[in-house]
Structures are given as C-alpha cells and as structure tokens.
Amino acid sequence: MNAFPPANELFGGEASGGDPRHRGGRDSEHRGRPLVEARQVSVQLGQRRVLEAVDLTVHAGEIVTLVGLNGAGKSTLVRVLLGILRPDDGTATRAPGLRVGYSPQQVRRDPFLPLTVRRFLSLSALVVPERVAGALGEVGADAILDLPMAEISGGELQRVLLARALLREPELLVLDEPTAGVDIASQGELYDLVARIRDRYGCGVLLVSHDLHLVMAATDRVVCLNRHVCCSGPPRTIARDPAFVALFGQHLAEALAAYPHQHDHRHDALADPAPTGGRA
Amino acid sequence: MWRALAGGLGVALAAGPVGCFVVWRRMAYFGTALAHAVLLGVALGFLLEIEPTLAVLVVCFLFAGCLALLERHSPVAVDTLLGVLAHLAFAGGLVALAFMERVRVDLIGYLFGDILSIGAADLWLIGVTAAATLTAIAWQWRNLLAITIDPNLAAAEGVPVERVRLLLVFLLAAVIAVGMKIVGMLLVVALVIMPAAAARRIATTPEAMAAAAVAAGAVSVGAGLAGSLAWDLPAGPAIVLVAGLLFLAGLPVPARRARP
Numbered sequence: 304m305n306a307f308p309p310a311n312e313l314f315g316g317e318a319s320g321g322d323p324r325h326r327g328g329r330d331s332e333h334r335g336r337p338l339v340e341a342r343q344v345s346v347q348l349g350q351r352r353v354l355e356a357v358d359l360t361v362h363a364g365e366i367v368t369l370v371g372l373n374g375a376g377k378s379t380l381v382r383v384l385l386g387i388l389r390p391d392d393g394t395a396t397r398a399p400g401l402r403v404g405y406s407p408q409q410v411r412r413d414p415f416l417p418l419t420v421r422r423f424l425s426l427s428a429l430v431v432p433e434r435v436a437g438a439l440g441e442v443g444a445d446a447i448l449d450l451p452m453a454e455i456s457g458g459e460l461q462r463v464l465l466a467r468a469l470l471r472e473p474e475l476l477v478l479d480e481p482t483a484g485v486d487i488a489s490q491g492e493l494y495d496l497v498a499r500i501r502d503r504y505g506c507g508v509l510l511v512s513h514d515l516h517l518v519m520a521a522t523d524r525v526v527c528l529n530r531h532v533c534c535s536g537p538p539r540t541i542a543r544d545p546a547f548v549a550l551f552g553q554h555l556a557e558a559l560a561a562y563p564h565q566h567d568h569r570h571d572a573l574a575d576p577a578p579t580g581g582r583a
Numbered sequence: 584m585w586r587a588l589a590g591g592l593g594v595a596l597a598a599g600p601v602g603c604f605v606v607w608r609r610m611a612y613f614g615t616a617l618a619h620a621v622l623l624g625v626a627l628g629f630l631l632e633i634e635p636t637l638a639v640l641v642v643c644f645l646f647a648g649c650l651a652l653l654e655r656h657s658p659v660a661v662d663t664l665l666g667v668l669a670h671l672a673f674a675g676g677l678v679a680l681a682f683m684e685r686v687r688v689d690l691i692g693y694l695f696g697d698i699l700s701i702g703a704a705d706l707w708l709i710g711v712t713a714a715a716t717l718t719a720i721a722w723q724w725r726n727l728l729a730i731t732i733d734p735n736l737a738a739a740e741g742v743p744v745e746r747v748r749l750l751l752v753f754l755l756a757a758v759i760a761v762g763m764k765i766v767g768m769l770l771v772v773a774l775v776i777m778p779a780a781a782a783r784r785i786a787t788t789p790e791a792m793a794a795a796a797v798a799a800g801a802v803s804v805g806a807g808l809a810g811s812l813a814w815d816l817p818a819g820p821a822i823v824l825v826a827g828l829l830f831l832a833g834l835p836v837p838a839r840r841a842r843p
Contacts, residue, residue: 387738405739410732416607417786418732426729427740471740 335363338401338475338507339384343393346379353379355531356393361475361507366497368510368518371528372550377511378408380528381479384509404468404506405477412460414453421448424467438466442496457484461493469500476500479511490514494521515555588808590701591822593709594762594774595800597716600793601758602779602800604751607731612662613650613752614772616669617759620646621768622676624760625693629683636708640760646672647756651749696767696819698808709761716754720793723747728789765804766819777826778803784833799829 339361346354353376361367361384369377382388383395385405397403424435439445444462447455455463461481468476478497482490498521501508512518518525519538526535527547534546541547548556605614621639623646628638650668657664680688692700701709720727726747729737738744755775762771778799779792786792807822 382735385735385739387735403739405736407733407735407739410736413607415780415783416731417783417788417792419787422788423732426725426732477739 345392404473406464591804599797619669626679643756
C-alpha cells in the first residue's frame, strides 16, 4: 500500500471547504488520525459500474455509517477500503500497520464443518485463546461459547462476528450489516455496544446499515452512497439534504429529521410501520 | 498385494484431510473435472516417454491451475465451465491415445484403477505425494480453515486467500493423480469425499474430522482389498463400496457435539 498522506494535508483539504458535500465539521471533536481513505475510487464489476469516484475517510474515534439502497455499492466500498478488492480507478490507503477488525454480513456455517463458537473465535491469527470467553461476554453472548457455529441464530452470529472483530484489538472496526437478523430490541443494544466500544478503545468504526432509524441515533457521520457519494454529514443535517430526501423519500426523511440524536433509544419513530419501508 | 495395501493406505492418508476441505468447500465437482484430465496425462506420458503417473500428476496440476483461473473470470456458470472442460479433456485424452498406434493402453486400468499392478515407482510417487500433501496442509491449516469459513474475513485478516485457494486446488490435483492408480479416474473422487463425509458423524473438531477421514479411508482400502482377495472382486470398486457403506452406516448416527 502507498504511504498514507500526512494528516495535516487531509484536514487542510476539508477545512478549506473545498468539497461542498462535507458539510459536517461540527463532529470533528470525535476525529483522530485518518485510518482509511478512499480517493476517487471507481469499481467496475463485470458490465456494471458499482462505484464512481467515491471519496471517504474514516478517522480514529468516529463512527461513520454507510447507507444506501440495495446495490448502491456499500459492501464493495468496504471491500476496497479493507484492501480485499483493488479499485479500477483511484486509490484506497490504510494507515501503515493498521489493525482491522472486520465483521462480514455472513460467514459459511456448514453443518458438515464441526466448528464451535469458541474455536471460530480463536481462529484469527492474533487471538489469545484465554481472552475468547471474555470477548463473547462483552457482546452479551457468553452462553453460546461451546455451541456449534451451524446451530446459533442469525442474531447470535452477529454478536459472535463482533466479538471476533474485537479480539483483534482493532484500531478500525468495520461492521457490514451488524443488525441483520437481529430483533428490534437487540438492535438498539447492539448500536449502544458499538458506541461503547468506540469510547473504550478509541477506534474508528465504519458501519454499513440499512436501518436508518438506528443509524441516526448512533452515528457521528452518515455517508449516503448511490454508486457515488450523494451526500454526507452528521445525522440531523443529512436528513434534510435534498439528495437524501430524493433517495429515501420525503416521508422517511422527515421522520428521521425529527428523530433525536441521542443514545437513549426511545423508539418513538419505530412505533410507526415505517421501519419496514426504511429497510431498503 | 502388500504393495497394493501400502499404496492404498498412502493415498487414504492424503485424501482424508484434502477430502474434508473438498466437502466443506463443496468442491466435489471440481475434483470430478480434474479426474477427467487423467487420460490426457497418460497420453502425454507415452508421447514424452516418461512415467505415466508422473505425467498424469503434471497434467492434473496444469489443468487445476487453468480451472482455478478460469473459475474467477468465467463467462458462463462455473459448473457449466467445469463440465465443458472436463469432458473436453477426457475426449481429448481418448483421441490422443487412439492416435498413438504403437502403444497399447490398458484403458480399463485407468478408468477403474489397477491397484494390484502398483510398481515400486508408483509407490514412491504415492509416498512423496502423501508426505508433501500432509505437510502442506498442516503448514497452512489455519489459513485453509479461514478461507473455508469466509474468504472476505480471511482477506481482511491478512490471509493470502488466492494463494491458499490455489494450494488447495493443487493438493486436490495431486491426490487425484495418485489416487487414480488405486481406484481409477471414474472413482477417484469417491475416495476423496466418501471418507471425509463419513468422518463428520464422529468428529467434533475440524482436526478430528481430518483424522477420522484418514481412518475411514484406511479401513476402506484394507477391507476392499481383503474382499477383493477373498471373493475375487475388482479391487478399486470394492474399496469405494466399503467407503460408501461406511458413509451410509453413519447417516442414522447424529453428528457428535463438542462437550464444553
């Protein structure tokens, strides 16, 4: 990987307001050093242009959430940032020696592969086996330590994947759809957990999520992706962004703009049947 | 006869752990495609006047490399691609052998195996292949498991996914090339997947499953050869029959769970 550009250059670019899409700035108290950065990244998969000149930076200590409709290129962008996929155009850089904890949407859980949760968690090269039980306790899933991976539920799997990512003591935590298959009560818990992890480890967090309501409550910066970055900023301002409204619809955007940016999880907005519509 | 037993056990030793990954990663069809390249190797062996088993090994390696690369950029569905190339290689091999008027090839021997004709050179090749396969699998065990569970997760954690995947494909090619001598190209994939599938019933960890697969393979070879000796059965099919019966016998047994 290329050497990471000096931090002042990155911040200098944003402070001068050169990019009108970055109307954030107020959340900069969370920001530490840049961990990963995509610059003008374009990806072509087969005949399809999946990403088009995308810029994205995740700093230490901030929670950035990627939102977008199906096929918007969210997972592809994550794969580019992690260095799994090489962009056709543009560059993706990571801070040298960056420790990444990654939780994919799914992993193979073949009943033919005899693998307990404990064993799955100790597979990662950096993991000390003694810490496995503790990490699972931290995500509230210690009861399933010795169950086969093939038998745990989708929600339990998300916790296990999060525990595995945490075991690497990550500087950057990347969570792809961490609330998939998680019931609505536990979703709030999970986001609280992510926020606590960020506070405790000071790591940067890159989230991919469909769940707009929870995103608004537990994110520092929302990046709305639709092949290109159509808008980005702190949750409350982005809900009023015309590009965001155009993408997700007037009704949903209004509901989100009214939603308080707190971590108390009064799920007023969730009482409305809108969440099913929100799951794009 | 002892040569046959030693050769069979050698192949079972390598086929056990490789077979586990074939079962976990659902590569059985990939293995079948590889086996179809055997005759092409035999033809090449006669053409270049080298040991046929060695030529088969080389051709299986080349074919495996081509398949693995094409799989990633396939213009058609992967199973269609494998089906086309497998039978292309098979037909090509048959035609190539038919062209060589001076050599008479024991086609049945290659199709169904001829374990009783194993020579000293074959035994050496099987021994070296088994040792190399086991060493490579033990060396890359953690990475192999990681790419089996999730290639993206493995890649994010720094596993060289493509290289490990290619290694596994080459190991499978090696096992097929030497296993072909035991049970023939039409049955060799059975020797790879049946013991591994049977082993799942008694294993609670991936390592135990690999070991149990070796044991199941060894039992199949031993019992198959014994049956062939006692009742004059064809050895290769007898071995596969035992392996298949082991798998079927295990089906009613619930898969074992790990005890905390």
